[in-house]
Amino acid sequence: MTAWRRPGFWLTWPVVLLGGLAVVLRRDNTLRELGFTLLMFAALASSLNIMMGYTGYVNFGHIVFFGLGGYTGFYFISQRDWPLYPALLAGGLASALVAWALGSAILRLRGAYFALATIGINEAARAFVNNFGPFGGPTGMSVNFAAYTRYGGAAQALWLTYVLLLLVAVLALIVSAMVKHSRFGLGLMGIREDEDAALVMGVNAPRFKTMAYVLSALFPGMVATLFFFKNGNVEPGDAFRLHMSIEMLVMVMLGGQGTVLGPVLGAITYERLRGFLLTSPIFKDLHLAFAGLFLLLIVLFVPTGVVGWLRARFPRVRGLLT
Amino acid sequence: MDQLTASLMDGLLLGFVYGMAAMGLSLIWGVMRVINLCHGAMMTLGMFATYLLFTTLGANPYLALLVVAVLGLGFGFCVYGVAVHHVINAPHLSSLLATFSINMIIIGVGTAVFTTSPRNIDFPMGSVQMGPLTLQGTRLIAALVTGLVTAALYLFLYRTYPGKSIRAVANNRDSAELMGIPSARVLALSFGIGTMLATLAGGLIATFFPFTILSGDAYQPRSFVICVLGGLGDPLGALIGGLILGTMEGLIPAFMPVSWVPVVEFALFVLILLVRPRGLMGARS
Secondary structure (H helix, E strand, C coil): CCHHHCHHHHCHHHHHHHHHHHHHHHCCHHHHHHHHHHHHHHHHHHHHHHHHHHCCCCCCCHHHHHHHHHHHHHHHHHCCCCCHHHHHHHHHHHHHHHHHHHHHHHCCCCHHHHHHHHHHHHHHHHHHHHHCHHHCHHHCEECCHHHHHHHCHHHHHHHHHHHHHHHHHHHHHHHHHHHHCCHHHHHHHHHHHCHHHHHHCCCCHHHHHHHHHHHHHHHHHHHHHHHHHHHCEECHHHHCCHHHHHHHHHHHHHHCCCCCHHHHHHHHHHHHHHHHHHHCCCCHHHHHHHHHHHHHHHHHHCCCHHHHHHHHHCHHHCCCCC | CHHHHHHHHHHHHHHHHHHHHHHHHHHHHHHHCCCCCCHHHHHHHHHHHHHHHHHHCCCCHHHHHHHHHHHHHHHHHHHHHHHHHHHCCCCHHHHHHHHHHHHHHHHHHHHHHHCCCCECCCCCCCEEEECCEEEEHHHHHHHHHHHHHHHHHHHHHHHCHHHHHHHHHHHCHHHHHHCCCCHHHHHHHHHHHHHHHHHHHHHHHHHHCCECCCCHHHHHHHHHHHHHHHCCCCHHHHHHHHHHHHHHHHHHHHHCCHHHHHHHHHHHHHHHHHHCCCCCCCCCC
């Protein structure tokens, strides 16, 4: 583990941490909401990148971990009256556990078959939660407003969730950077390039893939618990939007898959772009179409994303842009 | 018991149409190894094209289907040229995302133009009485049309030169090219035919179910399930898979609440992918 010796390691997460802390110092509610969204997407995109960018397995069902983890964490907060911190861990662990169980089965599939299976799992999970009594079925669950008094009132609770999210996001980025520069990460990238060759070279592909899947599932569960705690309710439609899975894919592609900085850049760019399209009077109705057009242009012409393009354009800063 | 048979027959007839949509998906996968994520959007386009021809021109919806088929073929060509051709040799992610972006564009423009309010084609075809069973005319015709289209597709694939080229390219694109088959044109043709099948299925569904611009999102995952049931890349298998899925949709509600149907469907889907990735009838891997 010599990741910290590389200059690239010190670029992404410190910037995010400082930016996030600046918002806390400013005490500005609007800025906090924006920061919350950006941090959430950055954490989600970075965790997806571990599976998609490093290992090369396209996951259309990343939102399953968001949904199931969020549901579990929220269940403990609203129905079992747990404090936020253990519920946060429970949410993350629940998704990691689901990923481990699922992963040992579906990671035997490769390429497009794996992508198809993740679509199926996404639909199955949504339909299941829709029918599952303890999770409130189609109406979901909501948290009693009194629960927020434990954290010094609703306003204080919002700041608390923000700070916790900042910590989770920074943790996700550190993990992403450490994986990238570790032996484990090299193994994953070997699998991405040629799984059979990696197997022959002694990479324990099944174990590596499962570990990557579990790691990438841990963070969405934690992020979702915070997100739904902040919202105060959870329902199947919000928790399992296939669209959000795709949006995460777009963010990773846009920033540059397989890099640490890419997903963060992609998350910020995509979110700002979407905000612009949604509020501009000309594009308001067509924002989905423009997002699609944008994605198509990236896929066709800049498949390596912003970071990949920068790396090719400015070879000198390659060490920094990892 | 009568009710069970009735819902079974309903599901079975519906299964034909599901099967036709899945045939398109399966053909595209078989020929170019692309999972077409805009298949559902193409079905929606078929629904709306039929609807518009019916409401504005007053055309008979079944005659309108002929026009829809031609439009679908042309549209498939265009989509192939714009989005798929550049990424045909890239990793799977690229073609998945390229077709998905087409899906987003279609749904986005469609939502802006048509909004998401439900529509339907009011063109009753009566019903047929068979003993205790009442079969809806629209569904019978839909099954009939599917049968005809399947027969035509097989005649095309096995008896004509372009059809044989499609099968050759599906078998081995490099060798086919060495034999002088223009593979780019063949791929565009297959994508066009796949799209045509999707729009036709959409148009037929529109004759008996109400629909919105987002309906494709509900039918597309079903097409995946069917393709996997029948074996990816095998059009006839897709039709049989469609019948199986339709039957299940007819039977499951008799034993458990309707809302559990998707859970069973997709659990089965993942299970089959794991156990028999080449489909129920396919060879063992």
